[in-house]
Each structure stands twice: as C-alpha cells, then as structure tokens.
C-alpha cells in the first residue's frame with residue numbers, strides 16, 4: 483500500500499458521484515436505524531451520472547472549505563468518514579489498487595511546501 487488515508491484530507495470523499503447499491507442502502511439503514519424513506523430523504527440524491535441521462539441514487543453533499551463540497555457523512559473537523567463500518571462499496575473499493583493518485587500529488591505538494599498539513603486542491 484503506497485497511500486495513507488489517515489493523513490489525507492479526504493479528497494475522494496468529495497467526488498460528486500458516490501453511487502449506492504441496494505446492499506449499500508440496506509447496510510446504511512441498519513447502521514443508522516433509519517427507514518428506507520428516511521435514509522433516502524436525508525442522505526441521498528438522484529443525479530446525472532457522468533452526464534448521462536440516468537438517475538442513480540448517490541450520497542448527498544454538503545459544503546466543504548477545501549473541496550467546495552463533500553459527502554454528507556464526512557467529518558469536516560477530523561477529515562474522516564463518520565460511518566466507516568457502513569460505508570458504501572464504492573468507498574470500500576476505492577482507489578482500486580495499491581496506489582492513490584491524489585495521495586501521490588498530496589505527498590509531493592507537502593514535501594515541496596515543507597508542510598505536513600497542507601491540503602492540496604486539484
């Protein structure tokens with residue numbers, strides 16, 4: 483593994499399209515103790531997916547000081563997921579390998595600036 487999410491400001495959680503499967507919905511409902519209607523109303527939205535005219539269910543966003551907006555379940559102070567054990571498959575699978583492009587960029591910028599807390603914005 484060549485990345486460390488514990489020191490990252492959570493760039494991947496700012497992706498607009500965190501899609502939810504039926505399994506994700508069931509897991510989130512159980513974790514949060516919510517009805518399907520409540521979960522969908524409070525925490526999800528239907529949106530365009532990569533500009534295509536279909537409307538899958540995805541996680542809502544909220545304002546973020548670094549990345550403009552970020553997942554509704556992201557802790558803005560601690561910069562981490564508040565529902566980690568129940569996170570959707572899309573979050574479990576990311577970044578799909580042993581490297582993370584953003585983390586490489588972040589590490590480079592932090593080294594360059596001599597600041598371990600620098601938040602690199604793409």
Ligand code: SF4
Nearest residue numbers: 487490494582584585
């Ligand atoms: S952007 Fe990469 S390093 Fe940062 S939280 Fe996501 S997977 Fe982890």
Ligand code: SF4
Nearest residue numbers: 495553555556563573
């Ligand atoms: S559910 Fe958690 S890991 Fe997934 S995008 Fe939201 S905050 Fe990030």
